[in-house]
Amino acid sequence: MAELSDIKNATIRAEIEEFVTRPEEIARNVALFTRAHERMQAIAAGIIDGDDDLVDKLTTEAIEAGHEALEVMDDGLIAGMGVVGIKFRENFIFVPEVLACARAMKAGMKHIEPILSASGVEPIATVIMGTVKGDLHDIGKNLCIMMLRGSGFEVIDLGVDTSADAFIDAIETHGAPIVGMSALLTTTMPNMGKTIEAFIDAGLREQVLVMVGGAPVTQEFADDMGADGYGKDALACVSLAKQLIEAKRRNAPA
Ligand code: B12
Numbered sequence: 137m138a139e140l141s142d143i144k145n146a147t148i149r150a151e152i153e154e155f156v157t158r159p160e161e162i163a164r165n166v167a168l169f170t171r172a173h174e175r176m177q178a179i180a181a182g183i184i185d186g187d188d189d190l191v192d193k194l195t196t197e198a199i200e201a202g203h204e205a206l207e208v209m210d211d212g213l214i215a216g217m218g219v220v221g222i223k224f225r226e227n228f229i230f231v232p233e234v235l236a237c238a239r240a241m242k243a244g245m246k247h248i249e250p251i252l253s254a255s256g257v258e259p260i261a262t263v264i265m266g267t268v269k270g271d272l273h274d275i276g277k278n279l280c281i282m283m284l285r286g287s288g289f290e291v292i293d294l295g296v297d298t299s300a301d302a303f304i305d306a307i308e309t310h311g312a313p314i315v316g317m318s319a320l321l322t323t324t325m326p327n328m329g330k331t332i333e334a335f336i337d338a339g340l341r342e343q344v345l346v347m348v349g350g351a352p353v354t355q356e357f358a359d360d361m362g363a364d365g366y367g368k369d370a371l372a373c374v375s376l377a378k379q380l381i382e383a384k385r386r387n388a389p390a
Pocket residue numbers: 214217220221222224225226231232234235238270271272273274275276277279280316317318319320321322323347348349350351352366367368369370371372373376
């Protein structure tokens with residue numbers, strides 16, 4: 137089994153040692169970072185430090201050196217943000233520091249976006265994506281959007297704090313068959329269900345497939361609110377969108 141001392145990057149080692157206390161989180165992070173390439177460890181350390189210039193530079197170098205965009209996303213950017221999340225939860229850092237980390241995350245995402253979003257094929261379908269009302273978290277939603285675009289979906293991004301009416305307007309304007317909602321707060325998760333109810337009231341529920349995601353969202357919660365699917369990460373978001381659209385087309389009257 138991997139040990140903390142096997143992690144090459146000194147910042148990552150020190151961060152785990154000092155701030156991660158739950159045994160399962162120590163094990164997960166040690167396994168993740170011992171497996172991750174040293175360049176990815178350095179990117180993650182840059183995210184944790186909230187150093188957007190460094191992440192900008194290291195991400196550019198990693199892509200130029202031939203690392204896959206997905207590797208940079210998972211083992212560098214998201215892995216770093218995972219440690220930030222733990223420090224925030226345990227009150228070791230606060231909103232201003234997390235904002236700096238989010239800025240660093242965006243500095244890295246800027247370089248992987250053109251790669252992940254480039255598909256060059258006829259759009260499979262249009263997906264409306266937004267973070268629900270009251271919620272300002274958009275990093276995960278934006279990663280899902282990059283992956284969807286790269287997999288051939290056209291995506292209309294409604295941004296954050298999206299009202300049910302804004303979702304409804306977008307569905308009607310674009311005739312989109314799929315809506316994806318993101319929520320990161322337990323207090324805003326119910327707004328997903330409320331938005332689905334608004335679709336029912338607007339007579340749109342039959343024509344639109346709803347997928348949901350975000351760190352606190354579970355399959356069970358998705359089922360309870362009447363969503364058509366739940367995805368745990370950006371890859372799952374893409375396979376879910378494909379699965380939903382294929383099933384819809386199979387079941388459509390000839
Ligand atoms: C970054 C961050 C912030 C940044 C957000 C910046 C931004 N532009 O997004 C800032 C500083 C603004 C912020 C603010 C707040 N935050 Co905050 N934040 C985080 C943090 C550390 C990371 C979130 C993140 O980006 N993760 C990385 C991405 C890649 O992961 P993800 O979002 O889960 O997305 C992936 C999957 O979930 C999935 N996915 C996401 N969306 C969708 C959608 C679909 C359709 C599908 C299929 C899949 C999918 O795919 C994504 C990619 O793999 C989390 C900690 C955590 N563990 O999540 C806290 C966290 C979410 N925040 C929290 C809190 C409390 C707040 C504040 C209330 C703090 C405050 N006192 O003001 C405010 C709320 C502001 C608001 N109204 O929204 C809490 C929520 C606790 C709870 N029980 O609800 C958390 C969990 C931290 C904690 N305490 O543990 N936050």
